[in-house]
Amino acid sequence: MKIKLDAIRACLDGAIPGTIATCSPDGTPNMAYLSQVQYVDAGHVALSYQFFNTTRRNILANPHARVAVIDPETGAHYRLSLQYLRTEQEGPLFEKMKAKLAGIASHSGMAGVFRLLGSDIYRVLDIERVPGAVLPPPPPRANLLAALRASAEQLCLCSDLDSLLVQTLTCLEIHFDIHHAMVLMLDAPNARLYTVASRGYTQSGVGSEIALGEGVIGVAAREGTPIRIGHFAAEYSYTLAIRDNLQRSGLAPQLETEIPLPGLPGSRSQLAVPIRAGQRVLGILYVESPQDLRFGYDDEDALVSLAGGLGAAIQLLQHASAETAERGASVSPAAEPGSAPAAGPILEVRHYAENDSIFLDGRYLIKGVAGAILWALLNDFAAGGRIAFSNRELRLDPRIRLPDISDNLEARLILLGRRLVEHQAPIRIDKTGRGCFKLHIGRPLALLHIPHGG
């Protein structure tokens, strides 16, 4: 029976380094160790090109190569007959391999030595099983297909974005045994991702931001491809990214609006998977683990499938919510105006026009679109006691300036709602139906607007 490449992917995660044999035009063989053999698709692998060495000279002259790989659990030994096709020096595959190589390099004490110059793509001509004894495979950690099915069934039942996100994180915990996860949404015009839900961290980190291209999450979003690392890699670590951000921002400490990204201290395995709607990247599903090599090719496949369902569901809910709001808007009953309690200490709400940041009694709450939303709500409340709002009117509200018509307003509202709860603020927003919500104010307010340069 012909051995299929996808059946031996466990051999390609680098637990036992592979070797490559090539041959020069004059018939001199050469043997070299491989840092990385990357599965591309059922018929192709990519090898990391790091130095211009004999292997490289040989394959450019004679494209035939053989690669030996070993299953790290059973010891099954395979030889792949390959034909070199081309080298990619940028793009999703290159970035995927670059990130993985950074993890391998740092794990093997080769940080600074291993640097990816290109991804050499080879056609797999044949796979041969080398005769020899094998160990029985360990029992599988989980049946990923069953986990995926159970999750898909549960996600189908979610009727709003908030419960969809919560359910996704719950499914990862229960069905996939993944205990550290977050969902980030993409703010494409600002080239940033913001955390909208997380699980398994001491601080939720909701509202924290990552620049497009930064770390595994930022690269996965920029390239629209899953990025998976099996070992700690400093250049992809978020503890560093955050520190750099803080240094770069140069803001006065009282204006510091950085919410720390949750992040797992001692994170060793990381996987960031794009959540898409068609071609468009909506956000990232990110999981991590303190274990080395926790996520393999199969885990990546399962989470890509899960994120596919999640992306479709997000888009469906967004359309449904827009439609409901439109139908409901004309018959929307004028809600009874509300009023703030007359007694009690006054809550000072300060709004900085510069970045729409909001500070409650001097403590940072939120900025950006979510900050602008809250400021508009509070102003409407202050002007006429208004407490009932619809997503549709917010979408059209010129004060809010959504960066993009396709922006997920629901995600911004979830973010705002969570921040208010985490902040234990005397302000809450509660959903009252599809596409509408109510504002609750628990203390008298003093609104203070600080214009640009103020």
Add this chain to the structure above:
Amino acid sequence: MTQALPPLLDDDQAAFISGGVSISAAACRSGGLPSMARATGCRIAADRRSITILLSATASAGLIDDVRRNGAIAVVFSLPADHRTLQFKGGDARVVPLEPGDEALAERYVDAFAGGLEPLGYPTQVIRCVLACRPDDLTAISFTPSAAFLQTPGPDAGNALRSGA
């Protein structure tokens, strides 16, 4: 002739390649696919002019076939602990009879290699399984190293240490 030159292999290299290092060999048919196999031990002649590697005949059938045709061989030795890697090439490789003690040498080799991998967290049971070779399947290939290359990962990888040719 090479006989007039000092042996290519120095004492340090000889000690290195006969220790607990990973050993892999490549051969090829001109214009065709290269062949490859893992070795399970290495023995060096007293005059350091020839290297003999031990292999499983079954798992190395393709490599043995190519060596029989043209004698070209490349053998790479690497220590996982520090990635020090050396490659030796020769043009006169041939299958040779086993010598007394080769079986024990292969066993000692597997112990030394697996022993070095254990502290690095490698699955040593798996390595033992990969290198396991029935005594009646053990075979030997001998060659005169005519070129040596440093292959420790880095920009110097591939540089010739010395050529005896």
